[in-house]
Amino acid sequence: MAERDDDIPETEEELxxxxxxxxxxxxxxxxxPDADLARALAAAYxxxxxxxxxxxxxxxxxxxxEELASAAALARALDAEPLTVxxxxxxxxxxxxxxxxxxxxxxxxxxxxxxxLGSVPGSARRARVVRVAFGAVAGAVALxxxxxxxxxxxxxxxxxxxxxxxxxxxxxxxxxxxxxxxxIDRIAMARASDFRDNRFAxxxxx
Amino acid sequence: xxxxxxxxRLVCAGLCAVVLAIGLGxxxxxxxxxxxEPSAPIDTALMAFLSQARAxxxxxxxxEQNGNVxxxxxxxxxxxxxxxxxxxxxxxxxxxxxxxxxxxxAELELKRGRVEAASRATDRGLEHAPTATYFRGHLVEVQxxxxxxxxxxxxxxxxxxxxxxxxEHAIRLLEEAVKIQEDVxxxxxxxRDAGKEAxx
Numbered sequence: 383m384a385e386r387d388d389d390i391p392e393t394e395e396e397l398x399x400x401x402x403x404x405x406x407x408x409x410x411x412x413x414x415p416d417a418d419l420a421r422a423l424a425a426a427y428x429x430x431x432x433x434x435x436x437x438x439x440x441x442x443x444x445x446x447x448e449e450l451a452s453a454a455a456l457a458r459a460l461d462a463e464p465l466t467v468x469x470x471x472x473x474x475x476x477x478x479x480x481x482x483x484x485x486x487x488x489x490x491x492x493x494x495x496x497x498x499l500g501s502v503p504g505s506a507r508r509a510r511v512v513r514v515a516f517g518a519v520a521g522a523v524a525l526x527x528x529x530x531x532x533x534x535x536x537x538x539x540x541x542x543x544x545x546x547x548x549x550x551x552x553x554x555x556x557x558x559x560x561x562x563x564x565x566i567d568r569i570a571m572a573r574a575s576d577f578r579d580n581r582f583a584x585x586x587x588x
Numbered sequence: 589x590x591x592x593x594x595x596x597r598l599v600c601a602g603l604c605a606v607v608l609a610i611g612l613g614x615x616x617x618x619x620x621x622x623x624x625e626p627s628a629p630i631d632t633a634l635m636a637f638l639s640q641a642r643a644x645x646x647x648x649x650x651x652e653q654n655g656n657v658x659x660x661x662x663x664x665x666x667x668x669x670x671x672x673x674x675x676x677x678x679x680x681x682x683x684x685x686x687x688x689x690x691x692x693x694a695e696l697e698l699k700r701g702r703v704e705a706a707s708r709a710t711d712r713g714l715e716h717a718p719t720a721t722y723f724r725g726h727l728v729e730v731q732x733x734x735x736x737x738x739x740x741x742x743x744x745x746x747x748x749x750x751x752x753x754x755x756e757h758a759i760r761l762l763e764e765a766v767k768i769q770e771d772v773x774x775x776x777x778x779x780r781d782a783g784k785e786a787x788x
Contacts, residue, residue, distance in 0.1 A: 546627040546634060546679040548719045554776060556769040557726040562692040563645040566685060570638040573681060576630045 543583055544576035625678060633673035634681065641667055641685045650690070657699045663775045664693035668712070687723045689714040691730045698737055720775075725768035732761035 392400075406417030432440075445453070459465040478486070549569045557565065628634060644667045648660035667689045671680050690713025697706035710731040717724035735758035742751035 544630045546630060546674070546681050548680040548721065549684050550723075550772070551776070551779065553722050555722075555773070556729075557688075557691075559695060559730075562688055563642075563649050565688060566638070566642045566645045568640045569681065569685065572633075573630055573635065573638055577632075577635045580630055584630050 543580045549573075593707060619658075627678040627680070628674035631673075634679065637673050638685065640690065645692070648696070651698075657696055661693060661696040661700065664689050664696060668693065669731065683716040684721070684723045687713045687727060689713075690716070691723075691727050694727075694734060696728045698734060703734060703738045703741060707738075709769070710734060720768050720771050722769065722772055725765050725772060728761055728768060729765035732758045732765055735761055 401417050402414060406412040406414035407420060410421065549572070552568050552572055553565070640676070644663045648663040651657070651660035651663065668686055672686070673679070673684070690709045692704040694709035697709055698702075710727050713727045714731075715725065717727055735754055739751045739754035739758055742748075742754055
C-alpha cells in the first residue's frame with residue numbers, strides 16, 4: 383500500500399470536495415452524505431436543544447390512531463395476499479410451524495388418506511414401525527451370529543488337538559488271553575505320541 | 589385399540605425373531621460340530637490313567653509269575669475301582685482299558701476258582717464295551733469260558749442237567765464272541781482301506 387505523500391499538492395477536485403463539506407457542516411440545510419455522518423456523530427456526542435419549530439415538526443410527524451389502524455389493516459390485507467406471502471418467503475423465509483410441516487409431509491407422501499389413522503400421527507407411527515422392524519431384523523441377525531460363534535467355539539487359528547477315541551484301530555486281530563499287558567502297552571505308547579503332539583501344539587511348535 | 593394391537597404384533601414378531609435366531613445359530617453350529625459333545629483331549633490326566641493301568645497290568649504279570657494270583661487280581665481290582673479322569677465326557681480309551689481290565693480280572697478269578705466273581709467281572713466289563721469291538725468280543729469270549737468252567741464244576745458235582753444247560757450257554761456265548769470278532773475284523777479291514785488309524 384502506498385504511503386500518503388504530504389508534499390503532493392491537492393487537485394482542484396479535492397479542493398472542491400473540501401469546500402462542499404465545509405459548507406455543508408456550517409449549513410445544516412445542505413444535503414451531503416459526509417456531512418450527515420459528521421452531524422450524527424456530533425449529535426450523539428453532544429446533543430443540542432431542539433428549536434421549537436423543529437420540535438413541532440417532529441410531533442406532527444407522529445402517526446395518529448386512525449393512521450395506525452389503517453396501517454394495521456393494510457398489513458393484514460398484505461399478509462393474506464399470496465403474492466405478498468410469496469415475496470416475503472422468498473426474501474426472508476421463516477421456519478414452518480409443526481402443524482404446517484406435518485400437513486405438508488402427509489400431503490406429499492399421501493400417507494394420511496391410506497392409513498386412516500389421521501394424517502400426522504399415522505405417518506409417525508408408520509415410521510416407528512419401519513424403524514422397529516429394521517432393528518428387530520438386525521438384532522436377530524446379530525444374535526444368530528453370536529450364537530453361531532459361541533457354538534462353534536474354536537478360534538479359526540486354533541490348532542486341532544488329538545482327542546480321546548477308541549483304541550480299536552490299534553489292533554488288527556482278536557485279543558488273546560495273557561496279552562492284556564501287551565495291549566495296554568500299545569495303547570499307552572500310541573496315546574503318549576498323541577499327548578506329545580498336543581503339548582507341542584499347545585506351545586505353538588507344531 | 590389399534591395401537592395396542594400394533595404393539596402386540598411387534599412384540600410377537602420380536603420374540604419370534606429371537607427364537608428363530610437362536611435356533612438358526614444352534615442348528616448351524618451343531619451341524620458343523622456334528623452335534624456331539626467333544627471327547628476329552630489327550631492330556632496329562634488321561635496319560636496318568638493309562639500309565640497307572642499299564643503299571644498295574646505289569647504288576648499283575650509279576651504277581652502271576654510269582655504264583656500269587658490273588659495279588660494279581662487285587663491289582664486289577666485297583667484298576668477298575670480307581671478314579672477316572674474326565675467324568676461325564678466321552679473318553680473311549682478309559683472305557684476300553686477298564687473293560688479289558690475286567691476281562692483279565694474275570695480270568696484271574698477263574699484261576700482262583702471263583703466262578704461267580706468271574707461272571708460279575710465280565711458283566712461289569714460289558715457295561716464299558718457296549719459296541720462291537722475286540723474289547724467286547726474278548727469279554728464275551730471270557731464269559732463263554734466262565735460258563736464252560738461253571739459247566740465243568742456242575743458236572744463234577746453230579747449236576748449233569750445243569751451242566752448241560754451251562755455248556756449250551758457257553759457255546760452260545762462263544763459263538764457270539766466269534767461273530768463279534770468277525771464283524772470287527774471286517775470293519776477293521778474296511779477302515780484300513782479307507783485310510784483310518786492303522787495298528788502300531
